[in-house]
Amino acid sequence: MRPLPRVVIVGGGFGGLQCAKALRDKPVDVLLVDTRNYHLFTPLLYQVASCLLNPSEITAPLRKVFSGVANVRYREGEVTGADFAEKYVTLADGAQLSYDYLVIATGSATNYYGNDSIRRHSLGLKDLGEALQLRNHVLESLEHATTAPNDRERQRLLTFCIVGGGPTGVEYAGALGELARLVLPREYPELTPSELRILILEGSDRLLPTFAPSLSAYARHELERRGVDVRTETLVASADDEGVVLRDGTEIATATMVWTAGVRPNDPLHEKPERLKVDDHLRLPGVEGVFAIGDVAAAHDKHGNALPMVSPPAMQAGRYVARHILDGGARRAFRYRDKGTLATIGRSSAVGQIGPARFTGFIGWIAWLVVHLYYLIGFENRIRVMMRWAWYYVRQDRPIRVVIRAGPSKQQE
Amino acid sequence: MRPLPRVVIVGGGFGGLQCAKALRDKPVDVLLVDTRNYHLFTPLLYQVASCLLNPSEITAPLRKVFSGVANVRYREGEVTGADFAEKYVTLADGAQLSYDYLVIATGSATNYYGNDSIRRHSLGLKDLGEALQLRNHVLESLEHATTAPNDRERQRLLTFCIVGGGPTGVEYAGALGELARLVLPREYPELTPSELRILILEGSDRLLPTFAPSLSAYARHELERRGVDVRTETLVASADDEGVVLRDGTEIATATMVWTAGVRPNDPLHEKPERLKVDDHLRLPGVEGVFAIGDVAAAHDKHGNALPMVSPPAMQAGRYVARHILDGGARRAFRYRDKGTLATIGRSSAVGQIGPARFTGFIGWIAWLVVHLYYLIGFENRIRVMMRWAWYYVRQDRPIRVVIRAGPSKQQE
Numbered sequence: 001m002r003p004l005p006r007v008v009i010v011g012g013g014f015g016g017l018q019c020a021k022a023l024r025d026k027p028v029d030v031l032l033v034d035t036r037n038y039h040l041f042t043p044l045l046y047q048v049a050s051c052l053l054n055p056s057e058i059t060a061p062l063r064k065v066f067s068g069v070a071n072v073r074y075r076e077g078e079v080t081g082a083d084f085a086e087k088y089v090t091l092a093d094g095a096q097l098s099y100d101y102l103v104i105a106t107g108s109a110t111n112y113y114g115n116d117s118i119r120r121h122s123l124g125l126k127d128l129g130e131a132l133q134l135r136n137h138v139l140e141s142l143e144h145a146t147t148a149p150n151d152r153e154r155q156r157l158l159t160f161c162i163v164g165g166g167p168t169g170v171e172y173a174g175a176l177g178e179l180a181r182l183v184l185p186r187e188y189p190e191l192t193p194s195e196l197r198i199l200i201l202e203g204s205d206r207l208l209p210t211f212a213p214s215l216s217a218y219a220r221h222e223l224e225r226r227g228v229d230v231r232t233e234t235l236v237a238s239a240d241d242e243g244v245v246l247r248d249g250t251e252i253a254t255a256t257m258v259w260t261a262g263v264r265p266n267d268p269l270h271e272k273p274e275r276l277k278v279d280d281h282l283r284l285p286g287v288e289g290v291f292a293i294g295d296v297a298a299a300h301d302k303h304g305n306a307l308p309m310v311s312p313p314a315m316q317a318g319r320y321v322a323r324h325i326l327d328g329g330a331r332r333a334f335r336y337r338d339k340g341t342l343a344t345i346g347r348s349s350a351v352g353q354i355g356p357a358r359f360t361g362f363i364g365w366i367a368w369l370v371v372h373l374y375y376l377i378g379f380e381n382r383i384r385v386m387m388r389w390a391w392y393y394v395r396q397d398r399p400i401r402v403v404i405r406a407g408p409s410k411q412q413e
Numbered sequence: 414m415r416p417l418p419r420v421v422i423v424g425g426g427f428g429g430l431q432c433a434k435a436l437r438d439k440p441v442d443v444l445l446v447d448t449r450n451y452h453l454f455t456p457l458l459y460q461v462a463s464c465l466l467n468p469s470e471i472t473a474p475l476r477k478v479f480s481g482v483a484n485v486r487y488r489e490g491e492v493t494g495a496d497f498a499e500k501y502v503t504l505a506d507g508a509q510l511s512y513d514y515l516v517i518a519t520g521s522a523t524n525y526y527g528n529d530s531i532r533r534h535s536l537g538l539k540d541l542g543e544a545l546q547l548r549n550h551v552l553e554s555l556e557h558a559t560t561a562p563n564d565r566e567r568q569r570l571l572t573f574c575i576v577g578g579g580p581t582g583v584e585y586a587g588a589l590g591e592l593a594r595l596v597l598p599r600e601y602p603e604l605t606p607s608e609l610r611i612l613i614l615e616g617s618d619r620l621l622p623t624f625a626p627s628l629s630a631y632a633r634h635e636l637e638r639r640g641v642d643v644r645t646e647t648l649v650a651s652a653d654d655e656g657v658v659l660r661d662g663t664e665i666a667t668a669t670m671v672w673t674a675g676v677r678p679n680d681p682l683h684e685k686p687e688r689l690k691v692d693d694h695l696r697l698p699g700v701e702g703v704f705a706i707g708d709v710a711a712a713h714d715k716h717g718n719a720l721p722m723v724s725p726p727a728m729q730a731g732r733y734v735a736r737h738i739l740d741g742g743a744r745r746a747f748r749y750r751d752k753g754t755l756a757t758i759g760r761s762s763a764v765g766q767i768g769p770a771r772f773t774g775f776i777g778w779i780a781w782l783v784v785h786l787y788y789l790i791g792f793e794n795r796i797r798v799m800m801r802w803a804w805y806y807v808r809q810d811r812p813i814r815v816v817i818r819a820g821p822s823k824q825q826e
Contacts, residue, residue, distance in 0.1 A: 036815075036816070037552060037814070037815065038814075038816075054467045054468075054469055055467075055817050056467055056812065056813040056815060059815045061600075061812075061814040061815055063596075063600040063601065063814075064600060064814065066600075067599045067600045068599055070602075073602065073603075075559070075560065076553075076557075077560075093560070095560065109822065110822070123821075124821065124822055127822045128817050129817060129818050129819055129820045129821065129822060130820075130821060130822055132817065132818075132819035132820075133819045133820050133821065135819075136819055139450060140489075143450065143489040144489075146488070147488065147506070183476075186480045186481055187474075187476040187477060187479075187480045189483075189486065190486075380812060391793070399469065399477070399793065400469040401451075401474040401476075401477065402449075402468060402469060402474055402541075403449070403450050403451070404468050404541050404542060404545065404819070405542050405545075406542055406545035406548075406549055406817070406818045406819065407543075407545075407546050407818075408536075408537065408542065408543060408546065409522065409523070409539060409540045409542060409543055
């Protein structure tokens with residue numbers, strides 16, 4: 001018996017997961033490789049960072065997703081190289097995994113544009129470790145502010161600077177504003193809510209630059225209504241222990257800079273700054289049986305524009321490549337269908353655009369809730385997240401405010 | 414107006430929390446000091462380590478517990494010294510907190526009995542950071558076992574050695590056994606469940622030495638039925654990267670040693686190995702207005718036996734000291750009421766003794782569930798934990814199997 005074609009998928013994000021799911025119980029042998037043992041639902045990461053959700057509620061262990069599926073296996077590992085002629089990839093632990101088809105779906109990472117001072121002095125919001133680090137940092141900054149030795153230090157600890165006015169920055173700024181507004185008056189008698197400053201700094205002339213201008217204006221209004229200081233056409237030049245320095249020389253004293261202002265493709269093979277070039281069938285040109293999908297790949301829409309680095313193109317591409325492999329290549333070119341985009345600002349407030357339609361306010365928020373619950377992986381997660389949102393809505397609480405790090409206790413050291 | 418008496422409580426564990434709660438809205442000014450910003454329900458810590466519960470479900474942020482309570486405040490800090498004559502304590506950050514009454518409720522820490530090799534090569538199960546570290550370590554050991562270079566290393570990675578046959582060791586061994594039995598067959602096709610070895614090593618001649626012998630025998634039987642290798646009269650001499658060495662010279666190759674074999678009082682002031690001596694009113698002898706309660710204090714029952722280092726004496730002592738302070742000292746001596754003790758072995762199986770009564774099996778398990786839900790802090794936590802247990806019971810799953818560490822992403826380094 002001829003062995004089944006071997007498909008190696010590198011990355012268990014949106015693209016890789018959809019590809020593996022579409023190959024489930026099909027006549028191929030699938031190996032899903034990831035450094036993490038879970039799929040992460042990144043659109044809700046900011047809710048972990050802002051004390052509303054648990055990590056387990058926005059993750060799905062990859063082995064659990066493919067529990068009982070005979071032809072899909074998971075392997076923990078970091079791909080560090082590939083031999084396209086001999087058709088194998090190399091892992092950091094030295095293992096070589098041979099493939100008939102290789103799907104590179106390694107997503108993206110934070111882009112600091114080479115600015116080392118920003119890299120060292122900012123907090124990210126791109127993976128789960130960063131979200132937990134940010135949550136811990138914000139809670140500790142509030143604690144330290146209650147016992148700060150002077151007003152200057154107190155003000156610095158109570159200034160939270162979010163760089164980047166895209167969806168991640170806007171959603172986190174709104175959530176942080178609500179956390180402060182709900183929790184500070186009740187539980188921090190040492191602080192007055194008006195002392196807390198949340199800034200969002202965006203380089204272009206409006207928030208959410210990929211949305212319609214009317215939605216940008218709405219987002220700005222809603223954030224400002226929640227006490228967020230919105231500054232557009234504002235670029236950060238550098239950062240140090242005291243705060244950030246803007247391009248125009250302004251210094252902002254802050255203990256917390258959250259960097260959401262750039263992503264770069266996370267190419268495990270070449271460490272190139274650009275997205276991997278692919279043909280209209282999402283194949284790497286010039287090599288056989290290699291596909292690249294999602295954030296790491298430079299696929300284009302019918303107008304020749306690069307697809308945005310968000311989850312819908314990755315998911316569509318994952319399913320496309322799976323069908324392409326199963327059909328033996330007899331497929332027409334990949335065509336991305338833009339189903340629209342949504343971003344939430346807070347309780348009962350969101351913006352969205354689907355084709356020519358625009359949504360704001362409560363309707364947008366409900367749309368946002370439904371879409372995010374729908375795409376979340378796992379029935380259990382959907383139930384739990386829905387319950388947390390209901391609780392949050394009724395009780396107006398963001399309850400997960402514990403500072404935790406995995407590691408030995410202090411006494412042991 | 415004369416200022417209210419100032420009560421400083423050091424430690425937000427069972428004793429400190431009960432003391433602060435009993436002083437809520439009373440004519441005293443309470444400051445609760447802890448290095449952690451949350452109360453931890455330690456009896457369920459092993460369920461975090463064994464992938465069943467989230468940290469947030471067994472913790473309560475201390476500020477949230479006293480939300481809206483005007484006379485109880487929280488301060489993050491580590492007490493490093495005290496001046497009993499001038500009546501103040503010193504924190505690690507240099508602050509001095511003056512008191513009229515001081516309640517030392519700092520609990521206990523892991524005791525390695527001076528054995529440095531064990532301290533360095535074992536994992537603890539005494540605080541939340543350790544529980545998460547243990548969860549990560551077990552999940553990673555399973556992953557590494559699937560790709561181990563040889564059978565010897567594979568067997569070492571699949572050997573889990575729990576030292577200490579008290580409630581923590583027994584409960585974790587049972588939970589780990591269930592995790593393996595439920596998850597391995599479905600999700601680790603590379604491993605066979607019979608390859609996995611769980612050992613529990615106890616120095617005395619039976620598990621649960623503080624329980625009745627019949628219950629010890631039941632616990633042993635139930636653990637063995639779950640595939641746990643129970644070894645009594647077995648002492649660990651040392652440990653290294655390869656595994657543990659027993660007193661009789663036997664070597665056990667293992668990548669995971671969990672040390673639950675000893676606790677010591679966590680005295681912040683003297684770093685003494687013994688519990689703090691207290692009089693029959695729980696006062697430190699020879700100084701004014703200083704109490705010590707719970708694990709850190711050497712209170713005795715009416716027969717002159719030291720109270721066990723578990724939560725019920727701490728909670729009773731916390732309430733007693735609060736009343737003592739409010740009454741201005743006109744109280745009779747502290748008398749501990751033993752309400753019984755419970756330990757669970759797994760699904761539908763637990764042991765308990767209340768006075769002369771003994772429980773095992775399903776009845777014991779239900780008693781265990783009810784008591785733990787009752788004492789868990791917070792209505793929301795009770796609902797969530799109850800739902801997780803129901804899910805676990807029906808679906809037979811331990812779903813929280815994600816390896817997470819708070820910190821910057823790898824790409825940033």
